[in-house]
Amino acid sequence: MFSFGYFLWREWHLILSATSIDENVAANSVVANFSTIDPDAGNTFTYSLVAGTGSTDNAAFSIVGNQLRINNSPDFETKNSYSIRLRTTDQGGLSLESPFTITVNNLTEQNIINGTANSDILRGTAQDDIITGFGKADLIITGDGRDSIV
Helix, strand or coil: CCCCCCHHHHHEEEEEEECCCCCCCCCCCEEEEEEEECCCCCEEEEEEECCCCCCHHHHEEEEECEEEEECCCCCCCCCEEEEEEEEEEEECCEEEEEEEEEEEECCCCCCCCEECCCCCEECCCCEEEEEEEECCCCEEECCCCEEEEE
16 A cells, blocks of 8 residues: 655745945935735735845845834945845745845935035036035036936
8 A cells, every 4th residue: 555645835925125225325324125026815914134145135124014224324336235134934934935035226326516605607417416506697508417406
């Protein structure tokens, strides 16, 4: 007599709504929302950052409900990606862990050019500039970038 065991394959997926964030956003900005696909209808899930393969930068993030938040304003020139490891757990205690890479989008930096209380010649650069004159009559010369004059 033979006995056969049956195995039910459960297809889980932990999904982030985004895996990149613009540089220079405010601290505690939302990077992504979590969702979990699970074959059991009606399950509820909690999310956590966990140690393991790919968890190098977990300390740079926090989780609030189903949101991943970055603790400090990211700067592409300092760090252009983060490695994190996340866990989703259903109300029955079953869980799935996955590593993710969060990339930082490099944005064109704007130069800020401020005049003084005197008459100034303010010259833009090849970058995008914000040029602000003060007090007296200023001569403002824009550069090659997309400049804003205040």
